[in-house]
Amino acid sequence: MEIQHAALITQIFGFIHKILFIEKKNKFQFDGVKLYPSEIHLILFIHQDQDTNATRMAERLGLTKGAISQTLSRLEKKGILRKTKDPFNKNELTIEFTPLGKSALEHYLNLSAELHRQYDQYLSTLTETERTTIRGFLSHAELIMDRIAEKVR
Template identity: 35%
Template structure:
């Protein structure tokens, strides 16, 4: 918790590079832990069907990328093909998506949102819009170069996590 307090009590330009790295990684760990805890909490959008955040993310990905196959969706979500297959079965059973074979291709399957899936997609979209207001305000204050730096740092954090995952396989 010291790094959290450190950032709130001092300006970033007063921190050493080590303190900045520690603060960034500490913040990232807290964010990941909170996201992990949220992944375990299902939500009912009003139909008595409980949906987990990972299921909403699948619905969101399908809604935004309707022509993508399962492999592409798995890659986009950062999960294995086996994990996406299990998730698809659960969400399909709940009546949110359906599998559709690509015409002229017996191998590829794409996913489509059902009417209930479209409703869940819109619910999730409005939730994100309300939650992302602060992020949007901060990004509006930043120039393109600052945003590129921010995205590069996120890329390094993602790469660090990828290397950790490789190490523990």
């Protein structure tokens, strides 16, 4: 039994390391523009949340305001979005996606939807008990990661 546990734990860590490696090394390329994970995360946040206040974005994403500003500037330089200052409030930005940015976002969302379809297809072959077991494992793994994240802050 111990060998099975050790092998399973090794497999779990191997999976986590693959995710981390992909997250750090993966670049999304669209129409000749390379987007890095931090840029993709901010693009998705803007798309989903529609909040363009750098301070609030930083708070919600757990980043500094400077990191948000730098990433927004990089995205503007790459032609993904356009920033303009609010004429009535100098601390507010209006951010809108350029046509290239809209196309890149749509392409990324389509790739993400395909990944979801593939997982859904696999999960539909499992019994309810198997899906419940997976859900329980993932919930517990998430708690473990949250505890570790608290220690490294």
